[in-house]
Amino acid sequence: MSRQADRLLERILAGSAAEESPVTHHTRMPARHGRTEPWPDWAPAEVIEAIQRSGIPHPWAHQRQAADLARSGRDVVLATGTASGKSLGYQLPALSALCGDDSGTDRAGTVLYLAPTKALAADQLRAITSLGLDAVRAATFDGDTPRSERDWVRAHANWVFTNPDMLHFGVLSGHSRWRRLLRGLRYIVVDECHTYRGVFGSHVALLLRRLRRVAEHYGAAPVFVLASATMADAGEFATRLTGDRCEEVTEDASPRGARTVVLWEPPLQPEITGENGAPIRRSAGAEAARVLTDLVTEGARTLVFVRSRRGAELTALTAGRALAEVDPDLADQVAAYRGGLLGEERRDLEARLMDGRLCGVATTNALELGVDISGLDAAVLAGYPGTLASFWQQAGRAGRAGAESLVVYIARDDPLDTYLVHHPEALLERSFESAVLDPGNPHVMAPHLVCAAAELPLRAGELERFGESTRALLDDLTAEGSLRRRSSGWYWTSLRHPHEQVGIRGSGGEQITVVEGDTARVLGTVDPATACSTVHPGAVYLHQGVSYVVDDLDLERCLAFVHPEDPEWNTSARTVTDITVLEESTREVAGGISMALGRVAVTEQVVGYLRKLPSGEVVDQVPLDLPEQTLETRAVWYSINEDLLNGRAPGGAWLEPARVPGALHAAEHAAIGLLPLFATCDRWDIGGVSTALHADTGEATVFVHDGHPGGAGFADRGYATLVPWLAATREAIAYCECPAGCPSCVQSPKCGNGNEPLDKAGAVAVLDIVLGAVRRDGKARA
Numbered sequence: 001m002s003r004q005a006d007r008l009l010e011r012i013l014a015g016s017a018a019e020e021s022p023v024t025h026h027t028r029m030p031a032r033h034g035r036t037e038p039w040p041d042w043a044p045a046e047v048i049e050a051i052q053r054s055g056i057p058h059p060w061a062h063q064r065q066a067a068d069l070a071r072s073g074r075d076v077v078l079a080t081g082t083a084s085g086k087s088l089g090y091q092l093p094a095l096s097a098l099c100g101d102d103s104g105t106d107r108a109g110t111v112l113y114l115a116p117t118k119a120l121a122a123d124q125l126r127a128i129t130s131l132g133l134d135a136v137r138a139a140t141f142d143g144d145t146p147r148s149e150r151d152w153v154r155a156h157a158n159w160v161f162t163n164p165d166m167l168h169f170g171v172l173s174g175h176s177r178w179r180r181l182l183r184g185l186r187y188i189v190v191d192e193c194h195t196y197r198g199v200f201g202s203h204v205a206l207l208l209r210r211l212r213r214v215a216e217h218y219g220a221a222p223v224f225v226l227a228s229a230t231m232a233d234a235g236e237f238a239t240r241l242t243g244d245r246c247e248e249v250t251e252d253a254s255p256r257g258a259r260t261v262v263l264w265e266p267p268l269q270p271e272i273t274g275e276n277g278a279p280i281r282r283s284a285g286a287e288a289a290r291v292l293t294d295l296v297t298e299g300a301r302t303l304v305f306v307r308s309r310r311g312a313e314l315t316a317l318t319a320g321r322a323l324a325e326v327d328p329d330l331a332d333q334v335a336a337y338r339g340g341l342l343g344e345e346r347r348d349l350e351a352r353l354m355d356g357r358l359c360g361v362a363t364t365n366a367l368e369l370g371v372d373i374s375g376l377d378a379a380v381l382a383g384y385p386g387t388l389a390s391f392w393q394q395a396g397r398a399g400r401a402g403a404e405s406l407v408v409y410i411a412r413d414d415p416l417d418t419y420l421v422h423h424p425e426a427l428l429e430r431s432f433e434s435a436v437l438d439p440g441n442p443h444v445m446a447p448h449l450v451c452a453a454a455e456l457p458l459r460a461g462e463l464e465r466f467g468e469s470t471r472a473l474l475d476d477l478t479a480e481g482s483l484r485r486r487s488s489g490w491y492w493t494s495l496r497h498p499h500e501q502v503g504i505r506g507s508g509g510e511q512i513t514v515v516e517g518d519t520a521r522v523l524g525t526v527d528p529a530t531a532c533s534t535v536h537p538g539a540v541y542l543h544q545g546v547s548y549v550v551d552d553l554d555l556e557r558c559l560a561f562v563h564p565e566d567p568e569w570n571t572s573a574r575t576v577t578d579i580t581v582l583e584e585s586t587r588e589v590a591g592g593i594s595m596a597l598g599r600v601a602v603t604e605q606v607v608g609y610l611r612k613l614p615s616g617e618v619v620d621q622v623p624l625d626l627p628e629q630t631l632e633t634r635a636v637w638y639s640i641n642e643d644l645l646n647g648r649a650p651g652g653a654w655l656e657p658a659r660v661p662g663a664l665h666a667a668e669h670a671a672i673g674l675l676p677l678f679a680t681c682d683r684w685d686i687g688g689v690s691t692a693l694h695a696d697t698g699e700a701t702v703f704v705h706d707g708h709p710g711g712a713g714f715a716d717r718g719y720a721t722l723v724p725w726l727a728a729t730r731e732a733i734a735y736c737e738c739p740a741g742c743p744s745c746v747q748s749p750k751c752g753n754g755n756e757p758l759d760k761a762g763a764v765a766v767l768d769i770v771l772g773a774v775r776r777d778g779k780a781r782a
C-alpha cells in the first residue's frame, strides 16, 4: 500500500477488528486532466492581464464556454464541481463589460451579483477588488452596509454585491433610487443558485422575475449568469428560477486528483438503549472526532463537516484532547470553523489550513458555501448533508491535482444515511437530483404580485412572466382590497411599500419572531406553520449553532421569547395529527393499490415534548397545552385495499389487523426519511400521516405531505418518483440490522407519537405488496 489514501485508511481502521470494520464500501475515483482554452478576443487586454496576475494562466474550457454564451447575450448556468473555477465564468464577461468591451452599447455597464449569504458576497467582492482594475467600482450592499455608504453605492458603484433579502427590501422597494444601476445592467450574477430550492427558491424565482421586469422598465436587457454546484437538469432548473430560457454548461474541464471514497457505518453501542428500548449507534460526531485524530496524527490536512456549530466545536475539542495525549504540540493543530466568525477570523483560519499551520478543522454544513479551501488531503462528512450536490461540494474540498485524497462519509443514525452506506451506487453513481421549486404556489406568489404592482403597475400583457395562475390570483387580491383594478392594469393603492410585510424566506403568513428576552435582540423567524413544534415553551432552539431555550410562545403577537442555555438534552414535540383530502389532482390504481396526489388540510396539535440526551436516551416527557393549527398543502398518498393487506387477495401481506397501524406508521417514517434522496428537501420540510382506515379514502392509507402552505413541490416529486422512492424505503428498512426498529430505519426524531406503534417487519410487508402490485399492474410506473 503505497498510496497516501490507502495509508490514511489503514490508519483510521487500525482500531477496529477486521470483522467489525465500520467500512461498508470503498472505491477509488481516478484523476482527471484539465482542458484549457485561449482567452476570448472580446475580453479587454487589461482584464485578461489582471486575471492572469491573480494566478490563472488560461481559462478552463467550461469557463470559456459559459463566458462566451453570456457575452453573446444568452442566459447561462455554469454547473460544475467544487473549486472548478465557476467564478471566472461570470467574472470574465462582467469585468469586460465594466472595462468597456466593445459591446455596442453606449451606456456605462453595471453588474448585480446575488449570493445566498453575506459572507460569500464579501468574499467575491474581495476577489474582484484584488484584481485592481480602475474601471471597476465594486461594493457590497447588505444589512451591514452603513447608511453613509449606501448613498455612495447607489450613486457610483458599477458592480454591486448583494443578497436576495436586500434585493427585495433595499433595491426593488425603492427602485427609482437605483435607476443608474438598473438602467445600465448588463449582467445579473446568481451565485450558488442550487441553494434556491423549496419555498425559499420559489421566493427567489419570483424576486428575479420582478428584478428583470424593473430593469426592463429602465431600458436594460440584463443577461443572467448563474453558477451552481453540479445538479441534474441545471438548464431546466435555471430556466424555472429566472423565468427565461437558460443555456447550461456542465462539462467540468478542471483537473482533479484521484480520490478514495469510504462509506462508514458506526457500530451499535450494546450498553445504551433509546426510545422504546431501541439499539443506538455511536454518534457520527464522536466517530468523526476519532477519525480526525488519526488523520491529524498522520499529518493529513483534513476538513470535517458536522451538523451544528456545537457539533463542530465538540469534534475539534474531542480531537484536540485525544491529540494532546499523543503529542501536546498536535493539540493546537485542530480548530472549529463556524458561522458567526468575523470575516478576518475566517480568512485567517482558511490561510492556516491551506499552508499547513493547522491540520484539522471541523466545520458546520452551513459553511460549505464560499469556503475558499480546496486541495486538502482528506474530507470527513459526519452525516449526509441532504443533497448529492452538497455531498460532492463537501467531498470536493479534498483532492489536489497530482495527489491522492481520502473522503470518509460517516452515517448518522437515520434511515437515509443507513440506506446510502449500504447502497453506494445511490451515492457514487446516481445522477444529481434536480432542485425542486414551485414559483406557481399561490401562497408564495400572491405577496410577490402585490410587491410587483407596488413597484410598477401590473399590465395585462405582462402577466405571463409570473405564471399561469397570475390572473386568478390578481382577481383574488383585487377582491380582498389589496390591489385596485383599473383599465390600464393592477395598482397598489397605499403610500407605504408592501415589501416589509413580505418575508422571502418563509412560507406565507406572519412569521413568528424569536426574541432573546433579556436583550430584546431578534434572533430569527420561524414559520407559523411549524412554530408550535419548534418554539413551544421548553423547546431547545438552535440559532447559528448557539443553543437557546424557549420561555414563552405568544401566538397572537407572533413572538417567541428565548434565553441562551445549552442543556444537555434536545427536545422533540409530541403531536396529534389529522389529515383531510381537499382535492385529488391525480390518481392511479394498480392491483388493489391507489396512488394519488392532491391538496390536503393537515390539522396538528402539539400536546407535549420529549427531552432526549444526544445519545438518544429519553429523559422525560412534558405535557403542553397549545391550540390546533391547520396547514393547507399538497400530499402524495397511497392506500391499500383491505383484502390485499390481510392476505385474502393474491400477493397479500397476511398482516393481522392489530399490526396494520404499526406497519403503516413505520413505512411512513422511513418514506419521509428517504424522500430527500429524490427531492431536494430535508426530512423537516415534509411530514406524514398514516392510518389503518382513512375517512376520505376508505382504506389503509399513508400520506406524505409538504410542510409549507400550498406546498413546495416535494409531494409532487414524491408522486413522480413513487416506485424508486418506495423501493429505496423498503431497502433502508430491510437492510437495518436492528431487531425491531431503530433511528436508522423506522424511528423518526420528529415523530409526534413517540415512535409508537412501529412494526418494522410489517412495514417491509406493506411496501412489498405496494411495490408488487404497482410493478404487476401499474404499467406506466413499473
Ligand SMILES: Nc1ncnc2c1ncn2[C@@H]1O[C@H](COP(=O)(O)OP(=O)(O)OP(=O)(O)O)[C@@H](O)[C@H]1O
Binding pocket: 055, 056, 057, 058, 059, 060, 063, 080, 081, 082, 083, 084, 085, 086, 087, 088, 370, 371
Ligand atoms: N482556469 C484556471 N486555472 C487555474 N486556476 C484556476 C482557474 N480558474 C479558477 N482557478 C482557481 O481555482 C480556485 C477555485 O475557483 P472558484 O472559487 O471560482 O471555484 P468555484 O467553482 O466557484 O468553487 P466553489 O465550488 O467553492 O463554489 C481559485 O483559487 C481560482 O483562482
